Amino acid sequence: MADADPLPVTLEDIRAAAGRIRGAVVRTPTLHSRTLSDVTGATVFVKFENLQFTAAYKERGALNKLLLMDEARRARGVIAASAGNHAQAVAYHGRRLGVPVTIVMPKPTPTIKVMQTEGHGATVVLHGELFDEAYARAKELEAEQGLTFVHPFDDAETIAGQGTVALELLEDAPEIDALVVPIGGGGLIAGMGIAAKALRPDIEVIGAQAELYPSMYCHVTGEERPSSGDTIAEGIAVKKPGALTASIIRRVVDEILLVPERDIETAVSLFLQIEKTVAEGAGAAALAALLTHPERLKGRKVGLVLTGGNIDTRLLATVLLRDLARSGRMARLRIQLQDRPGALFSVVRLFEKHQINIIEVYHQRIFTTLPAKGLFTDFDCEARDAAHLQRLVGDLKASGFDVHPVEVD
Template sequence: MTGPSADDIRAAADELSGQIIATPTLPAPALSRLLGCEVHLKHEQLQYTSSFKARGAYLAMVALNEDQRKKGVITMSAGNHAQAVAFHAQNLGIHATIVMPQQTPFAKVERTRAYGAEIVLEGRNLNECEQTVATLQEQHGYTLIHPYNDFHVIRGQGTVGLEILQAVPELDCLIVPIGGGGLIGGISVVAKHLRPDIEIIGVEAELYASMSQTLAGQRPSVGGETIAEGIAVKVPGELTIPLAKAHVDDILLVTEQQLEWAVGSLAEQQRIIAEGAGAAGIAALYANQSRFAGKKVGIVICGGNIDMRLLGTILNRNMMSDGRLVRLRIDISDEPGMLASISTAIGGCGGNIVEIYHQRMFYDVPAKLAKIDAVVDTRGTAHVQEIIAALTERNFSVAVIDEQSS
């Protein structure tokens, strides 16, 4: 089977009417000022189950015949596709079995189970899950709803692009995250049909550049820990590869640090909660600002299913990287009043002490001396220097501890 046409995607939009949320495409003024271009965000994190996956999953399931519906469906997923299949299966009265890696975060497992799906935890990654899926299909006759290598899934995801260009038809380019290629495959078909001159740019996590490697004629060699697990795919789809080859103008790779910056900046600058994969387009824009300078850029925020503890960690790390959260190591003599003097100096400059540690038991600290580690909330790098100067005036020796390398 070949991929969908623009007419297939238009038909998909009609079929999806009333079944999914027509999410807004909105300007992002704060990010536009920061990144030097006109940014418009497609808010698929506001979709049912908080990702675009609800589109394709619905179309794939309503295309089932009666016998297939009775036997049920199965898929393998660690998150967004799992929830989309479970959500629509519950609404359509179809039994759904979801095979998830054993280390899938509890929150994702429970959200998927809450939609009534049967959860099978097996293997360490999605590739290992595939064998379990094949076994269960053989035993029960389940129909596989593939996350991206499926005609109906691709045409459903393509409706994202249709909605973007209906909202902002004059875009210069569209930046779309790539995992297995279903989203960019569908979007690129309809976008190039409506606007042959529009530039379609894919984004992959540097550790999982499987589509760009495949298009370059290389065997994918990927792996590692990424916060963009939603696009951490080892092998792209047989249906999506030709679509990317035909319609995608370029693919950019982003690092983990750039992804973290993007997640944090969406939260801080636009008050948008996005997962790592959902922020990949912003990461690409951040890493290639001169390329997009002055252009009108559409970006798909493809999902918002991020663990809140991870989000908190990312926000703190971002604050550390730009000096708004800093750890100062201060040498003191072990005598009364030292902590009070430090607090007075920091507070007098408007710094906020978040945490403080009194170190005196290490072998490298003389018996009559001690070290203070103070974690301080500041306004930025210049403010840190002001605080250090105030401490130095009180005869304290101060060093900034580099949290990024320590």
């Protein structure tokens, strides 16, 4: 598409979508975060899309698409392929509007997500092991049953709905000079980029993409990188970017930054600790980009979109505990002992001396390469910070103990 060609979605389309969905989606707040600003070196404003009813921005595009359908298509019903937020958005607003909804999900989709989608009144079809197989089945059912397919990102009406996020953000925080937006298939940043550049041509629009799934980054830069692996940001783990969204992103997005898993985990933890709000991995990707690339936006006024808060509680607990371990507030110390009376007590009294709390103790006598009279003991413990812990480690070593902290990647 030549730059002279009109964009397939306009500011007027996005404004019309905003009027269409007003009152049916939450006008989420945009708040200045002083603490995140201190952490990142930028002046940070956060738009909390996790406060939508289904806890993600996807409602905007799904509802706009449904409202633009004629009565005949609504009566026949719609179909989508999704294992996450898009499924719940289509199901929720479909039920509100009396539209029959079918969602095709991969078989490994967590039961809780299946139940939540069914809870919104949708018919769930489990098919295939991967999203691509579920997507192919959804397209077959679309043709067989005369349904309307609601694409999660590669659709002009969906993109227009997602672009309403930028209208609200710029109205609430007109001083910002850069937007950082997570990228999966690209629907959100395409819509927001169109709106932002139309309203403020000087504003920078920057994408944040998981390092394990850099599909849009590779499409735009021409680099070749694999898109695979287990990511906490499964909501943006897209192997093939949208054709429509890619054409828009090339024109309205200034740069795409890749973020590693560690920084995504840290961002999830920071949102909970600092803003007292839950972010899923994909939802925290924009903040992660500021953590990974601090010099890129240092000193700038930055708007971040916290796109969603649907994260499994067990996974959230794991992320928080790993963050405590990395910060030195929680640790596992592996200490080699002699198997004799008083050996354990001599270690424990040093923990007491330094006022470091022992959470759990693991003895290992059997599965070890130590001599039969040797053993190692793992101590899971809590400290105030890394320096507090290091004082204990130094004292243990000075007392003759062989100590090895068990690191978290």
